[in-house]
Amino acid sequence: MIIDDHSRLLVGGELFYSDNACNFQKVLKDAIATYGIPDKLYVNNGCSYSNEQLSMICVSLGILLLHTKVRDGASKGKVERYEASREHPRKPLSREWLDDCFYNRITRKVRKDSTIAIDSICYDVPMQFISAKVNVRYLPDDMDSAYILYENKKFPIRRTDRNDNCHTKRSNLPAIDYSRAGGATNV
Known part of the structure; x- marks a missing residue:
């Protein structure tokens, strides 16, 4: 589940048999496609939320990725969609751009x-x-x-x-001269 911390609106959620990074990324992508790009993403330190791929996705989207203190599971899955200076959330440039970011x-x-x-x-x-x-x-x-x-x-x-x-022919590999493979021969 992903909750907008400003409005307390549930912006993303889905049921999966396993909690993994791929499943969380799906939920986050759908939330962003529907509600816009958050300024911050606040998640816990589990491997689903603390990995290089999620960091790269957040950098691509311009999201500040924050992690909770260790053993603070109650605060995971929050996004800050509105700041005091913003009237509207940022929208993805296009669906293709959003897909590429994920x-x-x-x-x-x-x-x-x-x-x-x-x-x-x-x-x-x-x-x-x-x-x-x-x-x-x-x-x-x-x-x-x-x-x-x-x-x-x-x-x-x-x-x-x-x-x-x-059986694929690869023309860009150097040819091997097998006549020299055994060294010099006397004929």
Whole structure:
């Protein structure tokens, strides 16, 4: 549950079988889409609320992320939507912009077979990124929308089909001269 501390209005809430960062981010995103961007987000210190992804989301949105004192669970889930100097909450620039702000962000080095791993699952990436470090954006519950962000362009990634991957021709890899592999030979 997320409560606006000014009006005491319940601005977000949903029931889940587990309390995790992904589920909290869904609730926060829906609250912002409906009621606007808060100035502050006040949460407890649990791993669902104290993680790098939530910090990056708040920075993207211009929200000050505050954490409660340890063992102060009664005060979690508050947002300060109105300040004394504000008449209206800030609205997201667009739904697409809001979606982009909530993508998780990680950096991965692309392997020579043009794949990366996210949570122990392999994904194919465009061959132009072989051996490069790439910035990956994804929603943990929707990996079909995952992409590499490079020079403000989105390059989609897809789950690796290992059978297809082993038959892929990769033209940008250096050719190996096998005639020199065994050293000098006398003929």
